[in-house]
Amino acid sequence: MKNKKTSMTLWLLIGTYLMGLVIARQVAWQPGITMGLHWSEFIKGMVKVFPCAFVLIGLFEVWIKRETVERTMGQASGWGGFVWALLLAGTTVGGMFVTFPVAHALHAKRAKLSVIFTYVGAAAICRLPMTLFEAGYLGGRFTLVRFVVSLPLVVLSSILMGGWLERCHYRISEG
Amino acid sequence: MIVVYCLTALALAISVLKSPDKTKLALAIGWSRFSKVAPTFLQIVCLASVVLTFMPNDMIASHLGTQNRWMALVIAAALGSITILPGFIAFPLAGSLLSKGAAYMVLSAFTTTVMMVGILTIPLEKRYFGLKVTLIRNLVGLGIALAVALVTGWIFGELS
Structure with missing residues (x-):
């Protein structure tokens, strides 16, 4: 019940905001117009990505067997799981609005937490x-430095976090 | 993007051929996942559009271009942590800052935090990971960004 209430308030706030944007346009209030432009820019970017992302997530849930994911990215996967995680990450489009649902989907198929993080x-x-x-x-040198430093740190911190959370019986929720 | 659409269409077609029922189920799952995050997504887009309006590019530029590199580094990491700028905005901005004389390590702190740390997206992230893990993940991201920035400064000879 509480959840329903908060989501009602949320929709109300979003509605008010959008109405504000329309009014700002009518009275030609410059910051409001800029805001509207940023807003539509963001929405346009995501609308392009969302259909593909969620269709693919759905297909993944239905067709990919739990055993397959568990073997390639699960507890017994060793370093190969991390390689798969990096390959999957490199080809993901749409930023975190897509990566979080994918993380949940992988979790549901028993990929290990360190690989997911x-x-x-x-x-x-x-x-x-x-x-x-x-x-x-x-420049290529800048990008190369970023890769060489950040990727090992990402893997290392994920292993530490995964190990700790695995012991706490942590679950990723559906969103 | 076109490639992604083609691949999705192909996967969908194969799925329909193999089993229309399972495909229907897949679409239903996809839809339910989407409708769960949609309100939070809209909320974040609204917040982000407000933040971007009051934190325009020239303001970011004037703060990151300051002579004191360490100060600029801290400001860059802070600004980068608030906003989630899409790559097509962040990198051209960083490129123009570079041509105006900003240090590589400052740009590195900015672009890496922009990608890894998102205070604005915490409402979304905590729905999946819970608040505690979300905060830890973002702090770790901030630490990694600073490490990257320092190494970048070292490689490009900007640490002195």
Whole structure:
């Protein structure tokens, strides 16, 4: 019941905000117009990604066997699991709005937590299209340094966190 | 992006051929996952649009370009942690800052925190990971970003 109430308030707030944006446009209030532009920019970016992402998540849940995920990314997977996590992260599009649901899907199929956190961390810093973009603006050496330093740290911190949370019987929820 | 659409369409087609029922189930699962995060997603987009409006590019530029590199580094990490800028905004911005003389390590702190640490996305993240793990994950991200920045400063000879 409490959840329903908070989500009602949330929708109300969002509605008020959007109405504010429309009014700002009518009275030509500059900050409001800029806000509206940023808003639609963000929405446009995500609307392009969402259909693919959630269709693929659904297909993954239905078709990929739990044993397959457990073998490649589960408790007994060894270092191979981390390689899969990095490959998956490199090809993920859409940022964290996509990586969190994917993390849950992997968790539900019994991938181990250290691999999942590696995936989430790596998806933030080394998505392939973004990396090419970055190297174009800041130079290959900059990007290379970032990779060489951050990726091992992501894997290491994920192993530490995963080990600790695994002992606490931690669960990733559905969102 | 076109490639992703083609792959999704292909996967969907194969799925329908193999079992229409399972495909229906898959779409239902996808939809339910989406509708669960949609309100939080909208909330974050609203917040982000407000923050971006009051923290425009030239303001970021004036703070990151200061002479005192260590101060700039701290400000860069702080600004980067608040915002989630999409790559197509963050990197061109960083590129123009670079041409205006900003240090590589400052840009590194900024771009890495922009990608790894998101105070604005905590409402979304905590729905999956819980508040405690979310906070730890973001702090770890901040630590990694600072480590990357320092090594970048060292490699590019900016630490003196």
